[in-house]
Amino acid sequence: DAGITQSPRHKVTETGTPVTLRCHQTENHRYMYWYRQDPGHGLRLIHYSYGVKDTDKGEVSDGYSVSRSKTEDFLLTLESATSSQTSVYFCAISVRGTGGGYEQFFGPGTRLTVL
Amino acid sequence: DQQVKQNSPSLSVQEGRISILNCDYTNSMFDYFLWYKKYPAEGPTFLISISSIKDKNEDGRFTVFLNKSAKHLSLHIVPSQPGDSAVYFCAACFSGGYNKLIFGAGTRLAVHP
Numbered sequence: 151d152a153g154i155t156q157s158p159r160h161k162v163t164e165t166g167t168p169v170t171l172r173c174h175q176t177e178n179h180r181y182m183y184w185y186r187q188d189p190g191h192g193l194r195l196i197h198y199s200y201g202v203k204d205t206d207k208g209e210v211s212d213g214y215s216v217s218r219s220k221t222e223d224f225l226l227t228l229e230s231a232t233s234s235q236t237s238v239y240f241c242a243i244s245v246r247g248t249g250g251g252y253e254q255f256f257g258p259g260t261r262l263t264v265l
Numbered sequence: 266d267q268q269v270k271q272n273s274p275s276l277s278v279q280e281g282r283i284s285i286l287n288c289d290y291t292n293s294m295f296d297y298f299l300w301y302k303k304y305p306a307e308g309p310t311f312l313i314s315i316s317s318i319k320d321k322n323e324d325g326r327f328t329v330f331l332n333k334s335a336k337h338l339s340l341h342i343v344p345s346q347p348g349d350s351a352v353y354f355c356a357a358c359f360s361g362g363y364n365k366l367i368f369g370a371g372t373r374l375a376v377h378p
Contacts, residue, residue, distance in 0.1 A: 154308075181364055192269075192354055192368035193309070200363050208365065240308055244364040249314045249322065251297030252364035256308035 153177045154257035156241050162263045169228040171260050173241030175221075181244035182224040183208075183254065184216060186237040193240065199224055231264045238262070268292045269357050271369035280378050284342040288355030288369055291336065295357040299366065300329060300340045303352045312353075313340070345376045 153176035163169050173182065181200055185193040185208075195208030197216040205216050213235060217225045228235055239260045247253040270289045278284045286300075296317040301309035315322040315329045315338070322329050328341045342349055355369040 183365070185368075190370055192271075192370045193356075193366075194368070195365055198363060198365060206363070242308075247314055249297070250316045250318075251299075251314060251358070251360055253299060253311050253314055254364070254366055255311060256301075258308050259306075 154241060154243060154255065156239075156257040156260050158260060159258065160261045162265065163231050164265050165232055166230050169231050169262065169264075171226045171239055171241075171262070173224040173226070173257060175224075175243050177243070178221055179243040179245065180221075181252075182218065183242040183244070184214075184224065184226045185240045185242065185256075186210065186235075187240060187259075188237050196226065196239075228262075231262075233264050236262060236264045267370075268295075269355055269367045269369040271353075271355055271372050273372050274370070275373045275375070277375045277377065278345045280347055280376055281344045284340075284345045284349065284374055284376065286340040286342075286353050286355075286372050286374065288338045288340075289336055290338075290357050292357070292367075293333075293336070294359050295367075296360050297358050298329070298331060298338050299356045299358075300327075301354040301356060301368075302349075303354065303371070309354060342374075345374075347376050347378060350374055350376050 183198045184196040199218045241257040242254040299314040300312040303309045356366040
């Protein structure tokens with residue numbers, strides 16, 4: 151357990167409304183990530199952060215923005231939700247593993263449905 | 266263009282036998298590879314990893330093999346147990362690239378008695 155929580159765990163919203171998902175970690179990890187999981191695609195990186203106020207785009211960043219004003223919180227915002235953003239969203243942190251590389255540990259996920 | 270591919274969407278294995286899950290990658294710059302296990306309604310759980318300087322890593326019932334010349338890795342589970350039934354994701358990263366992971370699409374393993 152890497153001390154990662156996500157809120158809300160489930161959300162149903164309507165097309166065009168703004169939505170913010172929160173990822174909270176308690177162990178002061180520097181790197182944080184947002185992924186979405188869709189059938190047939192595995193997990194795809196939306197945005198990541200390498201420190202407070204330091205963020206960058208991932209593979210599928212269109213329609214999403216992020217903010218990290220403090221180490222423990224990484225927020226993902228859908229400015230105007232669309233049906234194509236219906237997905238399961240996972241937050242992750244990165245930890246140095248025993249194998250010489252970094253391993254990511256994931257939160258429990260947020261299931262978002264956009265009607 | 267998928268850089269990490271898991272070509273088998275599903276695999277069915279009898280309890281006690283070996284499960285072999287396969288993964289191929291295209292980018293020779295990847296230098297660290299990981300396997301994750303995912304149960305429904307939960308986040309992925311880290312299982313085992315391997316650095317590109319090795320060709321095998323073992324942890325209990327789980328062994329990962331890396332064949333760099335073929336750009337192929339595999340996860341062996343011996344013996345398979347019903348609790349191993351889950352979706353398994355292969356992932357790869359560049360150690361200098363903010364540790365970003367590229368995932369395969371996953372293989373659903375079913376272990377039946």
